[in-house]
Amino acid sequence: MPSFMKLASFLAAAGLAVANTVTFKSLDDTARTIVFTPNSGMSAIDTITVPGGQDATVEFPHGWIGNWYAVSDGADNVPGMLGEVAFNGWNDVTFFDVSAIVNPNDHNGVKEMWPAKGETPTSGCTVFPCNNAYYIWDDVQTKATSEQDLICTLGSGTLTRRNVEKDESSPSFKRDFINGRWTR
Known part of the structure; x- marks a missing residue:
């Protein structure tokens, strides 16, 4: 076996071969603190600050499930619009959505993922409300991708992306499917 293959096998066995990441992109001049909430049994992720108009990338452990919200500089630490993710789920798929369940009035934090x-499918809105976010428990809005790297926008503004149209035909999934409690 070539030495590269041995190294790749070793890294995969050690859980180091593929990192899961979210790059937070600030769309305005407001600094925001990102607060992470892992699901029970998942590793804690330290809060980070994303300066206004800049990006910050966070690495997540293999199989991490949880969410985050953004707190604008000078605002109270109150959960708002959530970015939710389940990395390396069934068939190594990443499931994600933007959720308005906790605070649908937060229009300054998490926007799109x-x-x-x-670059598709997209969850969330450039302007809330829209029909592409998770509003009620068991809503069919969770998106899926084979990628382990996500983008999450923050704040007011838009981000120019290449070749992207809202992909309303992308499959969405009920929460029970992601949690393994689906029925036929």
Whole structure:
């Protein structure tokens, strides 16, 4: 076996071969603190600050499930619009959505999410409300991708992306499917 293959096998066995990431992109001049909430049994992720108009990338452990929200500089730490993710789920798929369940009035924090390379499907809105976010428990809005790298926009403004149209034909999934409690 070539030495590269041995190294790749070793890294995969150690869980280091593929990192899961989310790149947070600020669309305005407001600095925001990102607060992470892991699901039970998942590793804690330290809060980060994303300066206004800049990007910050966070690495997540293999199989991490949880969410995050953004707190604008000077605002109270109150959960708002959530970015939710389940990395390396069934068949190594990444499931994600933008959720308005906790605070649908947060229009300054998490806005949209999408796979970094494929750029579709997209969850969330440039202007809330829209029909592409998760509003009620068991809503059919969770998106799926084979990528492990996501983009999450923050704040007011838009981000120019290449070759992207809202892909309303992309499959969405009920929460029970992601949690393994689906019925036929």
